[in-house]
Amino acid sequence: MRADARKNYSHLLAVAREVVAEHGVDASMRDIARRADVGLATLLRHFPTREALFDALLRANLDALTQKASELETSNPPDEALVAWFREGVAFVHSYSGVVALMASAHADPESALHASCAAVHSAGARLLHRAQADGTARADMDGEDLFALMSALGWLVDQPAFAPRGAHLFHVITSAILANPPSNDVKKAM
Amino acid sequence: MRADARKNYSHLLAVAREVVAEHGVDASMRDIARRADVGLATLLRHFPTREALFDALLRANLDALTQKASELETSNPPDEALVAWFREGVAFVHSYSGVVALMASAHADPESALHASCAAVHSAGARLLHRAQADGTARADMDGEDLFALMSALGWLVDQPAFAPRGAHLFHVITSAILANPPSNDVKKAM
DNA sequence: ACCTGAACACCGTTCAAGT
DNA sequence: ACCTGAACACCGTTCAAGT
Numbered sequence: 001m002r003a004d005a006r007k008n009y010s011h012l013l014a015v016a017r018e019v020v021a022e023h024g025v026d027a028s029m030r031d032i033a034r035r036a037d038v039g040l041a042t043l044l045r046h047f048p049t050r051e052a053l054f055d056a057l058l059r060a061n062l063d064a065l066t067q068k069a070s071e072l073e074t075s076n077p078p079d080e081a082l083v084a085w086f087r088e089g090v091a092f093v094h095s096y097s098g099v100v101a102l103m104a105s106a107h108a109d110p111e112s113a114l115h116a117s118c119a120a121v122h123s124a125g126a127r128l129l130h131r132a133q134a135d136g137t138a139r140a141d142m143d144g145e146d147l148f149a150l151m152s153a154l155g156w157l158v159d160q161p162a163f164a165p166r167g168a169h170l171f172h173v174i175t176s177a178i179l180a181n182p183p184s185n186d187v188k189k190a191m
Numbered sequence: 192m193r194a195d196a197r198k199n200y201s202h203l204l205a206v207a208r209e210v211v212a213e214h215g216v217d218a219s220m221r222d223i224a225r226r227a228d229v230g231l232a233t234l235l236r237h238f239p240t241r242e243a244l245f246d247a248l249l250r251a252n253l254d255a256l257t258q259k260a261s262e263l264e265t266s267n268p269p270d271e272a273l274v275a276w277f278r279e280g281v282a283f284v285h286s287y288s289g290v291v292a293l294m295a296s297a298h299a300d301p302e303s304a305l306h307a308s309c310a311a312v313h314s315a316g317a318r319l320l321h322r323a324q325a326d327g328t329a330r331a332d333m334d335g336e337d338l339f340a341l342m343s344a345l346g347w348l349v350d351q352p353a354f355a356p357r358g359a360h361l362f363h364v365i366t367s368a369i370l371a372n373p374p375s376n377d378v379k380k381a382m
Numbered sequence: 383a384c385c386t387g388a389a390c391a392c393c394g395t396t397c398a399a400g401t
Numbered sequence: 402a403c404c405t406g407a408a409c410a411c412c413g414t415t416c417a418a419g420t
Contacts, residue, residue: 001384039385040413193403
């Protein structure tokens with residue numbers, strides 16, 4: 001990669017981060033290019049599709065979420081670790097408006113650039129869930145896929161202005177469904 | 192309304208129903224007009240905004256959902272009635288792809304054409320919830336808003352190709368969170 | 383190698399002109 | 402009253418032409 005290309009690349013990424021923070025995942029590619037003082041075709045050259053752009057934007061965060069699961073796995077009781085990580089996950093999908101739909105489709109499509117990172121998050125979560133299930137503190141009739149789905153659903157909920165104010169409470173309700181024997185004190189402690 | 196106008200109106204509505212069934216709520220207005228063999232401006236004249244179109248498309252179904260709540264209220268035990276209606280609601284938001292986001296925003300915006308019908312659904316659900324709470328079969332720390340939110344979240348989940356296959360199971364998980372004392376047999380009976 | 387303007391096919395909105 | 406084509410300002414995609 002040539003020097004000017006590399007400079008364009010990182011500048012575009014920084015600008016994209018701003019614009020997406022403002023307008024969510026439906027931000028206009030043209031708008032990003034404009035704000036970066038660069039031709040639209042140049043943006044498309046670095047990121048041929050909107051998904052490629054979000055791959056670059058989100059990969060680090062997704063990997064951090066996977067990493068977080070490993071840490072919690074060794075240092076916390078299974079149920080608290082699960083809830084703490086679940087909270088972390090919901091917060092992440094809330095980081096950019098609309099990102100949850102993107103992840104859901106990336107998760108379904110193996111061709112997607114984000115698929116690998118999503119799968120890593122998925123299985124990191126599954127490990128935490130299985131540990132809590134073995135411990136008897138998480139309901140047995142769930143798997144990593146269900147956990148991922150519920151995390152996404154909560155992410156979607158807090159993304160809706162109508163439901164965002166109730167986010168914390170809805171988190172509590174869904175969490176209590178995941179924990180087989182939900183003593184509300186323990187849940188609050190883990191939060 | 193003139194005769195030709197009325198004819199156009201109902202024809203547009205029928206065509207819109209088809210196109211939306213195919214392409215979801217993001218269907219192009221231009222496309223609908225085209226398929227109806229009518230000028231785009233004519234479509235916009237009858238339905239000035241996409242939301243006005245969906246008001247016409249969905250109002251009958253929303254009112255039916257409200258009606259359904261009243262019926263269940265008189266003829267079923269509180270917990271079964273609640274679960275049965277909840278299921279009905281999830282099925283409805285699944286009727287057109289993407290309709291759940293539309294409803295969430297209509298619910299938040301009092302100016303929306305769909306606001307009244309959404310509010311009616313909302314309070315019909317709240318009545319069923321309160322009845323089950325008084326009965327002791329639904330958890331006490333929820334209100335109609337939470338019920339509406341969870342219904343929407345499930346609607347969103349089954350709308351995602353990645354999660355749709357697990358819809359029934361996720362319904363069961365969330366339902367068990369709503370019912371304070373969830374004996375899985377009773378839940379299944381109510382389904 | 384890398385960048386870019388321009389052409390293309392789409393979209394929703396608006397409005398003057400037709401019947 | 403009601404309909405409509407056309408102009409407008411947007412969008413993402415593509416590509417020949419520039420450095």
